[in-house]
Amino acid sequence: MAQLLVYSDEVRDALKASLPVVALESTIITHGMPFPRNVETARFVEADIRSQGAVPATIAIMDGKIHVGLSDADLDRLAQAENVMKCSRADLTFALSTGQYGATTVAATMMAAHLAGLKVFATGGIGGVHKGAEETFDISADLDELGRTPVCVVSAGAKALLDIPKTLEVLETKGVPVIAFGTDELPAFWSRSSGLPAPYRLDTAAEIGALLKMRAQFPDHGGVLIANPVPEAEEIARPEMSEFIDAALAKADAQNIRGKDVTPYVLGAIFELTEGRSLETNIALVRNNARLAARIAAELV
Numbered sequence: 001m002a003q004l005l006v007y008s009d010e011v012r013d014a015l016k017a018s019l020p021v022v023a024l025e026s027t028i029i030t031h032g033m034p035f036p037r038n039v040e041t042a043r044f045v046e047a048d049i050r051s052q053g054a055v056p057a058t059i060a061i062m063d064g065k066i067h068v069g070l071s072d073a074d075l076d077r078l079a080q081a082e083n084v085m086k087c088s089r090a091d092l093t094f095a096l097s098t099g100q101y102g103a104t105t106v107a108a109t110m111m112a113a114h115l116a117g118l119k120v121f122a123t124g125g126i127g128g129v130h131k132g133a134e135e136t137f138d139i140s141a142d143l144d145e146l147g148r149t150p151v152c153v154v155s156a157g158a159k160a161l162l163d164i165p166k167t168l169e170v171l172e173t174k175g176v177p178v179i180a181f182g183t184d185e186l187p188a189f190w191s192r193s194s195g196l197p198a199p200y201r202l203d204t205a206a207e208i209g210a211l212l213k214m215r216a217q218f219p220d221h222g223g224v225l226i227a228n229p230v231p232e233a234e235e236i237a238r239p240e241m242s243e244f245i246d247a248a249l250a251k252a253d254a255q256n257i258r259g260k261d262v263t264p265y266v267l268g269a270i271f272e273l274t275e276g277r278s279l280e281t282n283i284a285l286v287r288n289n290a291r292l293a294a295r296i297a298a299e300l301v
């Protein structure tokens, strides 16, 4: 297994010196945002993590290896490459054994982070139970991974295009603590409000660190989900956002988009409908999550 992992010098040195390290996914770069804002954002996010005294480890599949920490050149290559595989748990070994280029989702990034000994991971929004899942059975592998892999995922909640009440139910069934940061309400990605109370609330990185240390004492403990609301100045409020989401979902349905193409397609449609505003919000929330993740990682070293 160790031979499958390729660390950047910066990440290897940080792990040796027991410095805080934050894992980052790559699907958000290849399938979540358009070029060149995707690579620009990836660089901002890495700088945000460094500004809090931690080291970023962006994870991607290249040349049959799991790369933990990418060089500037690798980030560029990934952001511009075409036909990059979107790799969740089910896709990871295929990408590795065939030597294909792969971007890791929340699920696959958690797997890689755990193999690499990283405990904290920052992203935008997790995948979850899609609306209409009672017909399509479309439930993201992110939820299963949160149930089994001991990594703390710092998000802005589940992407609001999902069925958030059902997503919360599945997380509870899988034994995943869901903790809103500094708010009583579960945030909904582009919006600070979902209309649903959060299962738990914590207000400081130190309190989250204490929870993670407590959880680590249990054998076979899985992940923890932190839901950090987007800063107020950058949010798109829920009433406005739900109209965009409904229109984008209707478009996806009319185009018969299914399976792993749904999330990238709907994100793209929302980008167009909001004339780019959704992207600005997405960038702000990822950066906000990265800073919090760095502070949480610092509590664990």
Ligand code: PSU
Pocket (backbone or CB within 6 Å): 025, 027, 028, 029, 031, 032, 033, 088, 104, 105, 106, 107, 123, 124, 125, 126, 127, 128, 139, 140, 141, 142, 159, 259, 260, 261, 263, 282
């Ligand atoms: N959050 C974003 N943009 C994204 C994603 C999340 O802001 O592109 C990606 C993540 O990688 C997440 C994936 O794991 O979408 C979920 O896809 P699916 O619903 O197909 O499991």
Ligand code: MN
Pocket (backbone or CB within 6 Å): 138, 139, 140, 141, 259, 260
């Ligand atoms: Mn799916």
